[in-house]
Amino acid sequence: MQEGVASEACSLAGTLGLGNLVVLYDNNKIQIDGPTSLAFNEDVKKRFEAYGWEVHEVENGDTDFRSIHDSIDQAKDHGRQEGINKPQFISVRTTIGYGSKVAGQNKAHGTPLGDAEIVRMKEQWGFDPNKKFYMPDQVEKYYQRTAHQRSQEVRKAWNDLFTRYSKQFPSEFKELNDHFLPIKPASGSPIPTFIGQPPTLPSGLLDRLPHYKQEDKAEATRKSSETVFTALSKELPTIIGGAADVLGSTLATVKGSPYIKAGDYTGRNIAFGVREHAMFAIANGIAAFNPSLIPYVSTFLVFAPYGLGAIRIAAISHLRVIYVLTHDSIGVGEDGPTHQPIETLTQLRSLPNINVIRPADGNETTGAYFAAVDGFAHPTALALSRQALPQLPGSKAINVKKGAYVIFDTASPKEGETIDGQVEQEQKWSKILTIISTGSEVHLSIAAAQLLSKSDAQLRVRVVSAPCLELFREQPAEYRSQVLGTQSGPHRQPSLILSVEAGDTISWYEFAHVTMGIDTFGVSAPDKEVYKHFGFTPEGIAEKAKKALKVFEGANVADLVKLRI
Structure with a gap:
């Protein structure tokens, strides 16, 4: 009740009039450090009434089970009555550790009772003290007679309804079956009876999403995201979500669909308000409720840590949630250090089982969304630029x-084509440099590579676009070595690797010998001036590369690679 995320979520539930939601509050007045009065003295009833909830109270939750049962029934009936549209809150006054010697004390919260006290309590409540993890026969019989029998009846009624629906509304049933059912029916029956494989994407989906040419106009990847997301949401009607009061900036919305609001839940857009933590947590609930649903949520990248706990739960729980996180770097410009997410990419990348994708142009943005919806067992964070970026040759x-x-190699016949493995070409170069970069720094790295090749005819420069380090780690070792240029052997020398990203450098020591990044907070100025201030220009990157080549001149890069591994 004290957690901020609870306030955020409950406030939104009241606003949306979620009458089918019933919350039971175990009001035992105790928390780990002592009585709740140490830090919590508000009137919870008035608080939830102010949120727009209907509040019920049970005075004796220790023994008055009938009142608990009746309150739940009453809450379910009231919440669903036409015209009420209020979520239901039941405050149940209980005694923590009821019946034990530490009843009503904070010790009961987590301190083991001890064997002797457990025996005493079992005898007190009429259980056999010598049996552990034991369920009496009468309990099992009671559940067989009530819960099991009732579930069978409810299941049969649902199956009958489902069968009638499939015959009466075949086209609607097909859409339901194709897109919304997390379980598939047995052969010859319209009734879902077993857990199947994860929902498959429509055939040819990637081909039908937007693709860009080099001559297309430069645009921010958040703008490309808007275009791609609009196309994707038309293909996948299971996409649902919204923004944390920054829709005009993140541009992530299901166009043509209304907002969900109290009494009308037909839309696919949710106005979360400035509630990042609840927004991320609600997305988890949607993804967990039905694996066919694809929740998306959007805010600025710098605000992602407000809900990092919920993002972490999505990763632990293998939930397919898409985080559309814009304004991804110092390119935010005048908004300054408070809005420039220097460390945030590393925070997200440090979480297991989440893909963090930072696309460099429109094509990579398309690929990012495709990877996100295709990645069933993990969430995906998209880091998108505020500033316009050119459409790159060689991006796919x-x-x-x-x-x-x-994405670029000075040894290639033309831009966007690589010739890895041609011995006659390898013998021309005395030095090889690989620049690995992401997002808005890729086009700057390509320009720097062109400057370097003009200044040193014996230097081969390769540029690697690395939109997703997590997906790169999953590739075979041979492919990773080929991309990074770490292969060595007759007529082949390994490459020195420089990483270039306008954020902190912690993510890059796994992949690069030398890093170029920002390990301080940003500054407030127009975006191009900020980039220039930190050296992220073609000239600045080229200068950094020259220094790295000089420092490592004569070194056996293969030994450095082994050291790095």
């Missing part, structure tokens, strides 16, 4: 699934 949506790929 499908390459995002590989995590990283060579």
Whole structure:
């Protein structure tokens, strides 16, 4: 009740009039450190009434089970009555550790009672003190007679209704079956009877999403995201979500669909308000409720840590949630250090089982969304730029699934084509440099590579776009070595690797010998001036590369690679 996320979620539930929601509050007046009065003295009843909830109270939750039962029934009836549209709150006054020697004390919260006290309590309540983890026969028989029998009846009624629906509304049933059912029916029956494989994506989905050419206009990847997301949401009617009061900036919305509001839940857009933590947590609930549903939520990347606990739960629980996180770097500009997410990419990347994708242009944005909906067993965070980025030669949506790929090579016949493995070409170069970069720094890295190749004819420069380090780690070792240029052997020398990303450098020591990043907070200025201040220009990146090549001149890069591994 004291957690901020509870206030956020309950406030929104009241606003949306979620009358089918019943919450039971165990009001025992105790928390770990002592009585709740140490830090909590508000009138919870008035608080929830102010949220727009209907409040019920049970004075004796220790023994008055009939009142608890009746309150639940009353709450269910009231919440569903036409015109009420209020979630239901039941405050149940209880005694923590009831019946034990530490009843009503904070010790009962987590301190083991001890064997002797457990024996005493079992005898007090009429249980056999010598039996552990034991369920009496009468309890099992009671559940067989009530819960089991009732569930069988309810299941049969549902199956009958489902069968009638499939015959009466075949087209609607097909849509329901294709997109919304997390379980598939047995052969020859319309009734879902067993857990099946995760829902499959429509055939040819990636081909039908937007693709970009080099001559297309430069645009922010948040703008590309808007275009791609609009197309994707038309293909996948199971996409549902919204923004934390920044829709005009994140541009993530299901166009043509209304907002969900009290009494009308037909829309696919949710106005979460400034409630990031609850927004992320609600997305978890949607994904867990039905694996066919694809919840998305959006805010600025710098605000993602407000709900990091919920993001972590999504990763632990293998939930397919999409985080559309814009304003991803110092490119935010004048908003300054408070809005420039220097450390946030690393925070998200440090979580297991989440893909963090930072696309460099429109094609990679398309690939990012495809990877996100195709990744059934984990959440995906998309880091999108505020500033316009050029459409890059050599970028391909499908390459995002590989995590990283060579997007530019000065040894190539032309831009966007690589020639890895050609011995006659390898023998021309005395030095090889690989610049690995993400997002808005990729086009700057390509420009720096072109400057470097002009200044040193014996230097081969390769640029790797690495939109998703997590997907790159999943690739075979041979592919990773080929992309990074770490292969060595006759007529082949390994490459020195420089990482370039406008954020902190912690993510990059696994992949690069030298890092170029920002390990301080940002500054307030126009975005181009901020980039120049931190050296993220073609000239600045080229200068950093020259220094790295000089420092490692004569070193056996293969030994450095082994050291790094």
